[in-house]
Structures are given as structure tokens and as C-alpha cells.
Amino acid sequence: MKEKTQVADVDRSRYDFRYAENEGDFLDSGITPDIIFEISEEKNDPDWMREFRLKSLEIYNRTPMVNWGPDTEGLDVDRIVTYIRQKNRMNTDWNDVPEDIKETFEKLGIPQAERESLAGVGAQYDSELVYHNVRKEVAESGVVYTDLESAMHDPKYAGLIKSHFMKLVPPTDHKFAALHGAVWSGGSFVYVPKNVHLDIPLQSYFRLNAKGAGQFEHTLIILEEGSYLHFIEGCSAPKYFEAALHAGCVELYVGKGAKLRYSTIENWSKNMYNLNTKRALVQENGQIEWVSGSFGSHVSYLYPMSILNGRGARAEFTGITFAGEGQNLDTGAKIVHNAPDTSSYMSTKSISKSGGVSTFRSAVVVNENAAGSKSSVNCESLMLDSISRSDTVPVMDIRTEKCDIGHEAKIGRISDETVFYLMSRGLSEEQARAMIVRGFADNVSKELPLEYAVEMNNLIGLEMQGSIG
Amino acid sequence: MSQLLRIENLSAAAEDKELLHGVSLTVPEGETHVVMGHNGAGKSTLGAVIMGSPEYRVTGGSIFFAGEDITSLPADKRARLGLFLSFQSPIEIPGITVSEFLRNALEQITGKRMKLWDFKKKLAAAMELLDMDKSYAERDLNVGFSGGEKKKAEILQLLILRPRLAILDETDSGLDVDAVKTVSKGIAEYLKNGGSLLIITHNTRLLESIKVDRTHIISDGRIAAEGDASLIDEVIENGFEKYTDRE
Known part of the structure; x- marks a missing residue:
């Protein structure tokens, strides 16, 4: 019997560096009204925001833990x-960002990406934005791109924030939405005029x-009539043994x-x-396009939702999830x-290997008032070995007959014959498997900006070797 | 002439069933050999075992290629030594284009990076020879290809990768007359550049335009008869029955 090699694990060396923190900058762990007051004080919240935080805390305390999906027992929120206090104020000049933080982002290629291909960049380190900059033109x-805290204090936008903040995702939505409402910090505010x-x-x-x-960042984006924006978010963290929590x-x-x-x-x-x-709320003839790549985390619950609220509104969701050893990634879209x-179109791929669990949940709701609507859901899963798991959980709630709904799901493994075919052309077993997986992920990488597509290929260990060593 | 492929007393099994029982066969460099036999006689098994298919287990004997014992080498190492198998049912690889795949494979085999422009020129020339529309270069490998297109794509790979020995497994099956002509043209081009062939077939359409040096008849996993090209005509006239009875 030939020894089997596998698609390589994600090379995390690029992400796994870390810098010492000054313990004095940490607020106490756990969530109490005192902590909320402290965060609120730190941020100089307007009154309504402080009250909002306290009310969210109440909701948090009375909302039970999620009891479906992956196990969250290892997470002790207390x-x-x-919240981690920032030593420095937010900067708009990269040179003013503290050295260790700057180095972190430089290793991740952030300022470089800005120079090359971005209209504006924001970088959040732990709880606070450390850098934010937009090109002059x-x-x-009239485009506004700043952190939420600044916008909240700017009389021009304070009203907008108050009327939109956590209106789409209210703190009553689920326990972690409530937690977010209580302790949120950082994130972005984007406003694109008509x-x-x-x-x-x-x-x-x-x-x-x-x-x-x-990390509890809040991203609030408002696009006025007829405008267009491509927003990209990237997330990473070094590995520790303690559980960490991201409830953005x-x-x-x-x-x-x-x-x-x-794109994420x-x-x-x-x-x-x-x-x-x-969550996205889309008005008449508006469009939301999600491109979502989930590679990291121990446990994920992630289901971007699109509410098509005006005639002719459209949603597209293209996603890929890669669950390796020790990962239970529950993703999907609603x-x-x-x-x-x-109309809506959902196309997702999920890959599981080395005992990883990948679950895809799709939910399509067509209300009575949505006659003439169309929806198509397509999900494909690939399991790279027999110890990994992949599930799909499609839900459809259709309340009008006047609509056109399609659903397709495929679950597969890489056949030995396919690997042999590629090997007979000179590719090693590992290269062959990587090529098959890369091909499987192709429709997602095509949707990403080039440097992110490359990043994604790196992430799934799929970067093909140029030549043999 | 040097013995490019030498198979000695080769036995192989799929799961617990032995399918090849002590096959010996030699292909000198530059020659074209034909393996004929009934369906299920073991022809395709022989091709797959020579290439190193994980579906089969070698239970006895050895395979030497270019002077090296390759019996237990993985398929990619065999490919890098200059061995090639044209599959009877080529596999579809979604998301990977013909061009991307072939450039990768070529780099693995030659160990050299080729300039994209040079590669594209080479690919375009080979595709033209095979009457393949240029658009195929950017299509996903074998995905949605008809049976004939898949076989042409195999020959395209043969022309780009230029192995020292190509095993063609039923390359002519399922092809119409024109496609057989095109494929033959591709094979002729490969031979012109000094290639060697082991053609596995149960009919003779492809052989009409190719000069065959030696013919091996396989039956029940054994070599039942060997001879020169005239053996092909004999088989056409009398069928394989004569060989299946022999033990």
C-alpha cells in the first residue's frame, strides 16, 4: 500500500507571530455593568450609546446560549x-502607528495593498482602530470612511449612526448580538453618497x-441611491491556547x-x-454581492443574511469554507x-480534511409579497479523507406559488483514479490533490481581487509549485 | 537498440483477484508495439500497472523503464522518467484549465519553468495540428468534452509532454472516422520526434496508418502469442478464439 499524503495544512507562519501586551491596558475580563461603564467612559459615548450598551447587557444576561450548531463549551465568556485600551490615538499617517503594531500589519501586507490597489484602508488592532486613511480624491x-467612534461624535453623521446602529441586527437577535451591543468597539463607518x-x-x-x-468591531455601511462600493475585510490572529472570541x-x-x-x-x-x-438590507433594484472565505477559527457560526426589501432587489452569495483538524465551521447564508x-443566487463550496467538520446551512425565505421572485442555491462539499465531515442543511420557507426556486447539493471525495490521472502526468500526489482542491475552489477565487485570490490559494496550501526542487 | 521498457514475469491483482499472471514483454526505444486481446483479457490492466495505478497491486515480477526498476515507484516518478498513459476514460478536472494543467505538468516533467508566451505558442501549434478549437485551452480539463474531444485532449497532452514511451489505451474507441484520422496525425507527429508506443486496442482502425514493429496477443492475463505486424492481420481474419483456448 502506498502511503497517502494529504493537501497541506494552511501555513500559518505568516499569521502566528505576536507581540507582548501591557497587562495594564486590559480591562478586567467578564461582562458587568462596571465594565460597560468603563468602556463607555473610555470611548466618551453619547448618552444614548451608553444606555444602549447597558440595555444590551440586560438582554445578554437573559438570553440563553445557542444550543444548536457546533459546541461552544470551550468558550467561557466571563x-x-x-476591551483593550489603546496606547495611542488612531492615526491617519502610517508612520505614526506604533512600531510593533506597524510591523504586524506590514507582515500581513496591509500598507502595501493600500499603495497598490485600495481606495482606503482601516486597520484595527485588538479593540481599537489604529490606522485609517482614504485617498484624497x-x-x-463625499465618501466617508472612518471608525464608528469618530463618526458617532461628528455632528454630520451622529444622527445617521443613531438611526442605523444595530437596527438591522438588534441585540435581541441572539446572545452574541446582545454581547456585541454591550461591548462593541472599533470597526468602520462607510457612507457613499448618491x-x-x-x-x-x-x-x-x-x-x-x-x-x-x-474582538467586537462594528461595521456600518450606508450606500445611497445608485452608488457602488466594494468593501473588503480581512481578519487574522496569532494562536494562543486560551479561547478567543470574535463577535463582530x-x-x-x-x-x-x-x-x-x-468580500471577506x-x-x-x-x-x-x-x-x-x-446582515444587508437591499432596496429597490439594489444589489448585494457577498464573497466569503472562511479558513480559520476553532468554531464558526457565520450566516450572512440579505433582506431583499424592494422590487427587483438582488443578492448573490459566493462562499468557501475550509475546515481542517480541530475545526468545526458552521457557515451558510440566509x-x-x-x-x-x-432574486437570489447562492453558490458555496466547503472542504473538510483531517477530521474537520464543515456544515453549510442555507435558508431561503420567500414571503407572500414576493411574487415573481427567483432563487437558486447550489452547494458542493469535498471531503479529503474518511475522518472528516461535511453536512448541508438547506431550509426553504416559500409563501407564494409565484416564484422559481432551485436547490442543488453535491457531496464528494477525491477519487484515487483522479489523483492517479494527474500523477500520470508528472504531478506528485500532494500536487495532484492540491490542484483538485484549487479547481474546486476556483469559482470563489475568481470572485476575489487578485491579491486576495493569491492569498486564498496560499491559505489552502494550494499555491502550485513552479518547478520541482 | 536499447530496451526502453522491459517487463519480467509480471503478475498483478486488483483486490484479491489476480488479473495478470506472469507477463513478459519488451519495447526497444523507438519501436511501436501493439497489445491486442479480448475485452477483459488484461490489456488495460497491463497499461495501468505499467503506469503505476493504485488500483492494482503487483504480486510478482518487475518492470524496468529506461534501465531503472520502476516496479514500486509512484506514477509521478514514472511520468518524470518519460512514461505516459493515454486513458481510456480521461478524468474531468473542474476549475483547472487545459492550459494551466498542461503547463504545470510540463514543468513537473521537465523540471524547468517555461515562459508563458513560449508555452502558449507550443500549445497553440499542437492544438492546430489536432484541429482543436483554440478555446479549448481555456476550458476546464475534459469537463463537458465529448468522448472524441477527450481522446484528442489526451493526444494533445502526449504532444506537449513528449514522453519517451506512450501507452495508448483504447485511444481509438468511440471515435468517428475523421477523429481517428486526426488522432493518427497526432500520433505520427509524436513518432516523428522519436517516441515509442505501446498501443492497447481490440480493433485495428488506428493501426492502419501506423507502422507496427511488434504485436503481443494477451489472453486471460497471459501473453498468448507474439509476432510482427502480420499477426494483426491474422487476428483480424481469425479472431482471438485461437488464443483464448491455449493455456
Whole structure:
């Protein structure tokens, strides 16, 4: 019998470095009204926000833990440090960012990406944004890209924040939404005025460096009528043994005829509980396009939701999830058709190896008022060995007969014959498997900006060797 | 002439069933040999075992290629030594284009990086020879190809990878007359550059335009008869029955 090699594990060396934290900067772990007051004080919250936090805490305390999906027993929220004070204020000049933090992001290629292909960049380190910058011509077009805290204190946007913040994802949504409402910190606020098209993307990068901590950034994006934006978020963290928690929240408001593309490459370390909530509200003829790559974390619950609220609104979701050893990644997407002639298209791939568990949940709701709507769901799973698991859980709730709904699911393994075919052309077994997996992921990498597609290929260990050694 | 492929007393099994019982066969460099036999006689098994298919287990004997004992080498090492198998049913690889795949394979086999431009030129020339539309280069490998297109794509790989010995497993089956002509043209081009062939077939359409040096008749996993090209005509006239009865 020939020895079997496998697709290589993700090379994490690029992400696994870390820097010492000053313990004095940590607030106490756990979640109490005192902690909330302290965070609120630290941020100089307006009154409504402080009250919002306290109310969210109440909701958090009375909401039971999720009891479906992957096990979260290893997560003791009372031991998570929810807030880490930043030594420095946020900067708009890269040179002013503290040395260790700068080095972190430089290793991750952030400033480089900005120079090359981005309209604006935000970088969050633990609880606070450390860097935010937008190109001059972008700012001149009226586009706002800043951290939520600054926007909250700017009289021009304070009203917008108050009327949109956690209105799509209310704290009552689930326990971690409530937690987010209580302790949120950092994140981005983006506002794109009517008919403004941003041809190059904005990017936020989230890095959780501290041990046993949580990251609770809030992303709020408002696209006015007829505008266009591509927003990219990247996430990573070094590996510690203590559990870490990411309970971010993304709220996207897509106006009439506007189009938003929201791309995520998530590569949290494997001690992370990624309990993230993302939601988009799309008005008449608006479009939301999600591109989502989930590679990291120990446990993930992630189901971006699109509410199609105006006639002709459209949602597309393209996703890939790669679950390796010790990972239980529960991902999917939800679409609510809440207006006539709306359409949705979901296409996902999931890969599991070395005992990893990958579950894909799709939910499509077509309300009575959504006659003439169309939805198509397609999910494919690939298991790379016999100890890994892949499940698909499709849910459909269709309340009108006047709609067109399709669903397709495929689960497969790599056959020995396929590997042999490629090997007979000179590829090693490992290269052959990597090529098959890369081909499987191709429809997702095609949707990503080039440097992220390359990043993704690196992430799944699929970068083909140029030549033999 | 040097013995490019030498098989000595080779036995092989799939799971617990032995399918080849002591096959010996030699192909000198530059020659074209034909393996004929009934369906199920063990022809395709022989080709797959020479290439190193994990489906079969060698239970006895040895395979030497280019002077090296390759009996227990994995398929990729055999390919890098210059061995090639054209599959009877080529596999579909979604998400990987013909061009991307072949460039990768070529780099693995030659151990050299080739400039994209040079590679594209080489690929385009080979595709033209095989009457393949240029668009096939950017299509996913074998995905949605008809039976004939898949066989042409195998010959395209043969022309790009230029192995020292190619085993063609039923390359002519399922092809219409024109496709057989095109494939023959590809094979002729390969031979012109000094290639050697082991053609596995149960009919003779492909052989009409190729000069055969030696013929091996296989029956029940054994070599039942050997001879020169005239043996092919004899088989056409009398069928394989004569050989199946022999033990």
C-alpha cells in the first residue's frame, strides 16, 4: 500500500507571530455593568450609546446560549477580556502607528495593498482602530470612511449612526448580538453618497493580538441611491491556547439601485470562536454581492443574511469554507425575499480534511409579497479523507406559488483514479490533490481581487509549485 | 537498440483477484508495439500497472523503464522518467484549465519553468495540428468534452509532454472516422520526434496508418502469442478464439 499524503495544512507562519501586551491596558475580563461603564467612559459615548450598551447587557444576561450548531463549551465568556485600551490615538499617517503594531500589519501586507490597489484602508488592532486613511480624491467625492467612534461624535453623521446602529441586527437577535451591543468597539463607518461609484475597493483589516481577548468591531455601511462600493475585510490572529472570541457585527444598507460587494477572507487562529453576524438590507433594484472565505477559527457560526426589501432587489452569495483538524465551521447564508421580482443566487463550496467538520446551512425565505421572485442555491462539499465531515442543511420557507426556486447539493471525495490521472502526468500526489482542491475552489477565487485570490490559494496550501526542487 | 521498457514475469491483482499472471514483454526505444486481446483479457490492466495505478497491486515480477526498476515507484516518478498513459476514460478536472494543467505538468516533467508566451505558442501549434478549437485551452480539463474531444485532449497532452514511451489505451474507441484520422496525425507527429508506443486496442482502425514493429496477443492475463505486424492481420481474419483456448 502506498502511503497517502494529504493537501497541506494552511501555513500559518505568516499569521502566528505576536507581540507582548501591557497587562495594564486590559480591562478586567467578564461582562458587568462596571465594565460597560468603563468602556463607555473610555470611548466618551453619547448618552444614548451608553444606555444602549447597558440595555444590551440586560438582554445578554437573559438570553440563553445557542444550543444548536457546533459546541461552544470551550468558550467561557466571563474569562474573555472584552476591551483593550489603546496606547495611542488612531492615526491617519502610517508612520505614526506604533512600531510593533506597524510591523504586524506590514507582515500581513496591509500598507502595501493600500499603495497598490485600495481606495482606503482601516486597520484595527485588538479593540481599537489604529490606522485609517482614504485617498484624497475618494474623500473629495463625499465618501466617508472612518471608525464608528469618530463618526458617532461628528455632528454630520451622529444622527445617521443613531438611526442605523444595530437596527438591522438588534441585540435581541441572539446572545452574541446582545454581547456585541454591550461591548462593541472599533470597526468602520462607510457612507457613499448618491450616484458615487468607487472603482477601487476600501479595505478593513482586523487583527486580534491579545491573549484570551475578544474582538467586537462594528461595521456600518450606508450606500445611497445608485452608488457602488466594494468593501473588503480581512481578519487574522496569532494562536494562543486560551479561547478567543470574535463577535463582530456588520450592517449594510444598500439604497435604491445601489450595488455593494462585500468580500471577506477570514483566517482567525484555531483557538477563535467566530460568532459573527452580518446582515444587508437591499432596496429597490439594489444589489448585494457577498464573497466569503472562511479558513480559520476553532468554531464558526457565520450566516450572512440579505433582506431583499424592494422590487427587483438582488443578492448573490459566493462562499468557501475550509475546515481542517480541530475545526468545526458552521457557515451558510440566509436570503429573505420581501418584495416582488427579487432574486437570489447562492453558490458555496466547503472542504473538510483531517477530521474537520464543515456544515453549510442555507435558508431561503420567500414571503407572500414576493411574487415573481427567483432563487437558486447550489452547494458542493469535498471531503479529503474518511475522518472528516461535511453536512448541508438547506431550509426553504416559500409563501407564494409565484416564484422559481432551485436547490442543488453535491457531496464528494477525491477519487484515487483522479489523483492517479494527474500523477500520470508528472504531478506528485500532494500536487495532484492540491490542484483538485484549487479547481474546486476556483469559482470563489475568481470572485476575489487578485491579491486576495493569491492569498486564498496560499491559505489552502494550494499555491502550485513552479518547478520541482 | 536499447530496451526502453522491459517487463519480467509480471503478475498483478486488483483486490484479491489476480488479473495478470506472469507477463513478459519488451519495447526497444523507438519501436511501436501493439497489445491486442479480448475485452477483459488484461490489456488495460497491463497499461495501468505499467503506469503505476493504485488500483492494482503487483504480486510478482518487475518492470524496468529506461534501465531503472520502476516496479514500486509512484506514477509521478514514472511520468518524470518519460512514461505516459493515454486513458481510456480521461478524468474531468473542474476549475483547472487545459492550459494551466498542461503547463504545470510540463514543468513537473521537465523540471524547468517555461515562459508563458513560449508555452502558449507550443500549445497553440499542437492544438492546430489536432484541429482543436483554440478555446479549448481555456476550458476546464475534459469537463463537458465529448468522448472524441477527450481522446484528442489526451493526444494533445502526449504532444506537449513528449514522453519517451506512450501507452495508448483504447485511444481509438468511440471515435468517428475523421477523429481517428486526426488522432493518427497526432500520433505520427509524436513518432516523428522519436517516441515509442505501446498501443492497447481490440480493433485495428488506428493501426492502419501506423507502422507496427511488434504485436503481443494477451489472453486471460497471459501473453498468448507474439509476432510482427502480420499477426494483426491474422487476428483480424481469425479472431482471438485461437488464443483464448491455449493455456
